Amino acid sequence: MRALLVDRSVPGGLRLGTAPDPEPGPHQALVRVTATSLNHGEVKWGIEGSPEGSVLGWDAAGVVERAAADGSGPAAGTPVVTLGEAGGWAELRAVDTDFIGTVPEGADPGAISTVPVAGASALRALNRIGPLLGRRILVTGATGGVGRYAVQLARLGGAEVIAVTRDPATRGAELRRLGAHEVIASPTAAGKPVDGVVDMVGGRQLVDAFAQLAPGGTLVSVGHTDGEEEHFPFGAFFGDRARHDRTIATFYLLDCPDLGPDLTWLASQVANGTLTPGEAWRGTWEKAPEATETLLSHRLHGKAILDITP
Ligand SMILES: NC(=O)c1ccc[n+]([C@@H]2O[C@H](COP(=O)([O-])OP(=O)(O)OC[C@H]3O[C@@H](n4cnc5c(N)ncnc54)[C@H](OP(=O)(O)O)[C@@H]3O)[C@@H](O)[C@H]2O)c1
Secondary structure (H helix, E strand, C coil): CEEEEECCCCHHHEEEEECCCCCCCCCEEEEEEEEEEECHHHHHHHHHHCCCCCCCCCEEEEEEEECCCCCCCCCCCCEEEEECCCCCCECEEEEEHHHEEECCCCCCHHHHCCHHHHHHHHHHHHHHHCCCCCCEEEECCCCCHHHHHHHHHHHHCCCEEEEECCCHHHHHHHHHHHCCCEEECCHHHCCCCEEEEEECCCHHHHHHHHHCEEEEEEEEECCCCCCCCCCCCCCCCCCCCCCCCCEEEECCHHHCCCHHHHHHHHHHHHHCCCCCCCEEEEEEHHHHHHHHHHHHCCCCCCEEEEECCC
């Protein structure tokens, strides 16, 4: 099969080449991939840290070529969306059936390929906070792949949504269209306490967002885009009447159980237009170097999608 192979000698660190077809285990389906979306972590750390010739890729949409031998998961011919630790940037992927969602016929695979990491992380992080109806939810890194889904899902869940971007003047209108009630430049501008935070940035934004939590509130630390350390001032964890029982939860998507139903639901919401996938760059996989370069230079606000052409 053809695949994007790690090759740090070429610009962008990826070369379109050939690799052996994957051999699915008994609980894995073989999927013919038609589109993938890129995530910052796999592009930055995956390409840097993986052996030459590796086939990376977390997100992929496609069609089941061969159903899992143990009878789990969808039948051959079913359009699907898939998540795995590797193998998505290839024509064929062997994927655990617990990480497969089914997709409505006719849905755009490129749009659907944004669902696994970005959509499912947003959904699971919001679920970790708890009920959303009538609650104030702060989303940092709101213009990013995960952030856009978090804003939309929090709004769908009935929350009052406060979106944080470093550039509200440019990005504010778009974030409001996605469902944000307020768009601010820093968590310190939240005005009133919030019941939950989905934090994609870390560093100063995590520290400032935690300070905005109402009693009983939860901050889910999803990402660390900022790359900065978190230093909490003395008193940040005092549990007086105004601030008791606040939680910081860490998060790792690939350790979340039973992702299949979430992937199926998210794909249906993208397919019917309820959720906007946040496509910011799209091209065929021959253009992977351009996609990775754009992603790594932080010029994207949303997802980069590669169409896997036959
Ligand atoms: N734990 C997990 O399982 C898990 C799952 C998914 C993602 N993640 C992590 O979550 C983070 C967000 O993922 P993503 O795919 O949404 O990333 P992304 O598309 O790159 O978005 C990140 C956003 O953060 C904002 N930002 C704030 N400070 C920044 C800085 N110093 N440099 C660059 N951007 C900055 C940017 O928005 P503005 O320019 O508008 O401020 C940007 O849109 C990443 O760190 C990712 O690795 C973790």
